[in-house]
Amino acid sequence: MAQPKAGSKFYFDLWQICLNVVLFTFNLNKMKHKVSRLIIISMVCIFQAAYAQTRIEAKEAPRHIKDTVTACGKVYSTKVIQSTGMVLLNIGGYYPNQDLTVVIKAAVVKQFKTPPNIEFSNGQVCITGAITIFKGKPEIIITNSQQIKKAS
The missing domain is CATH 4.10.860 (DNA Excision Repair, Uvrb; Chain A)
Structure with missing residues (x-):
């Protein structure tokens, strides 16, 4: 079993x-x-x-696929996809070696006072959500701006 x-x-x-x-x-x-x-x-x-919620470090994300967790780590790089308005935050390392990708779709980006690629750039964050896999890498898709916070 x-x-x-x-x-x-x-x-x-x-x-x-x-x-x-x-x-x-x-x-x-x-x-x-x-x-x-x-x-x-x-x-x-x-x-x-x-x-x-289970609290983990971003590097532990591969062991928590399909789990809903709070993952914490440093934002190493960000990317704005101009065609969709989506923002990607790379946690725990620079792309393509990141531990976790945070996906913030355009509709959710609008919920932030400061664009998330600026607000969270080079800072420590904690993200709560379900971990999935995209192209072999763990990711959390943000559906509400309250899912991501600056870590204290």
Whole structure:
């Protein structure tokens, strides 16, 4: 049987714990305001899972294909594709030796006050998203400007 990827097991364990807590709460017969407590506990579990991302260094990206992670690293180079308005950020190395490519499509580029190729150039960033492969290299496609932040 295949071993779950790093990060996947964490989500499974978190959801299993939350489910057990919810079921335990639901089965208590003498609990006052049972429905209210059930709703509160369910919401806590959902928010915990939503914000519990696996944090990795950009060089670890190849080991997390199909995982949703927060990947951090230095932006070594950027490229604006003039024909589409798309911006590429090369994290962890200069193209073509980058550890991770961040793809920011034109519609998302418009969400930034400062163009991302300028705002993040030569800085440390953290990007949250699903890692996919494009032409043999890991990438994260940004669908919202909130997915990328300057690292502190």
